[in-house]
Amino acid sequence: xxxxxxxxxxxxxxxxxxxxxxxxxxxxxxxxxxxxxxxxxxxxxxxxxxxxxxxxxxxxxxxxxxxxxxxxxxxxxxxxxxxxxxxxxxxxxxxxxxxxxxxxxxxxxxxxxxxxxxxxxxxxxxxxxxxxxxxxxxxxxxxxxxxxxxxxxxxxxxxxxxxxxxxxxxxxxxxxxxxxxxxxxxxxxxxxxxxxxxxxxxxxxxxxxxxxxxxxxxxxxxxxxxxxxxxxxxxxxxxxxxxxxxxxxxxxxxxxxx
Numbered sequence: 001x002x003x004x005x006x007x008x009x010x011x012x013x014x015x016x017x018x019x020x021x022x023x024x025x026x027x028x029x030x031x032x033x034x035x036x037x038x039x040x041x042x043x044x045x046x047x048x049x050x051x052x053x054x055x056x057x058x059x060x061x062x063x064x065x066x067x068x069x070x071x072x073x074x075x076x077x078x079x080x081x082x083x084x085x086x087x088x089x090x091x092x093x094x095x096x097x098x099x100x101x102x103x104x105x106x107x108x109x110x111x112x113x114x115x116x117x118x119x120x121x122x123x124x125x126x127x128x129x130x131x132x133x134x135x136x137x138x139x140x141x142x143x144x145x146x147x148x149x150x151x152x153x154x155x156x157x158x159x160x161x162x163x164x165x166x167x168x169x170x171x172x173x174x175x176x177x178x179x180x181x182x183x184x185x186x187x188x189x190x191x192x193x194x195x196x197x198x199x200x201x202x203x204x205x206x207x208x209x210x211x212x213x214x215x216x217x218x219x220x221x222x223x224x225x226x227x228x229x230x231x232x233x234x235x236x237x238x239x240x241x242x243x244x245x246x247x248x249x250x251x252x253x254x255x256x257x258x
Contacts, residue, residue: 039106061084128182143240
């Protein structure tokens with residue numbers, strides 16, 4: 001059996017009903033779909049996914065012991081179990097098809113997995129994942145909340161996000177010290193932002209780094225042109241702006257002085 005490793009942030013799900021609920025949250029179109037399971041661990045989701053006729057399952061696991069266990073348990077798909085670090089992978093080398101991601105994300109790298117998702121947003125069509133409840137709430141949160149932040153805005157720019165259900169610590173081995181939750185991200189219709197996307201990220205990150213300050217002060221390091229400093233948004237804090245507000249502000253910064 002695979003031993004959970006603290007340095008990898010592993011907490012293995014042991015409840016079959018919750019595992020089935022997570023898998024059923026993945027909304028797949030007809031036909032075979034490329035599903036990437038991140039961190040399958042002991043295979044509690046894997047077993048259910050493999051039984052689904054519409055799933056062409058591929059797995060990425062960094063834990064060598066878990067990989068050996070999975071290859072033994074699922075020898076007929078051993079060639080689809082890859083020992084690798086998801087954060088270092090180029091997902092486009094796996095397939096040219098749309099990618100559906102599922103997994104019980106290690107809490108210590110869940111935010112980094114979402115930044116990886118953003119890098120591959122043209123291919124990653126949907127994500128169903130379990131992670132720390134506070135992070136799940138932050139990602140799904142709307143403007144005006146104290147938990148609304150950088151990841152909320154960057155992900156909601158490209159994905160519709162649903163907070164699905166909470167998961168208690170007792171269904172894991174070992175039990176984590178926090179509540180968990182499952183969320184679903186579905187790629188929205190926005191293929192490209194109507195502004196410079198790198199500048200958009202810079203504005204969002206800088207705005208929230210000093211979230212108690214008004215944007216006039218928080219965005220000072222960006223050396224904004226004077227015409228922007230008188231904008232109505234400048235009297236607000238980052239958490240008061242919607243995704244569309246940030247897009248609009250970035251567009252105006254980009255075209256200021258033209």
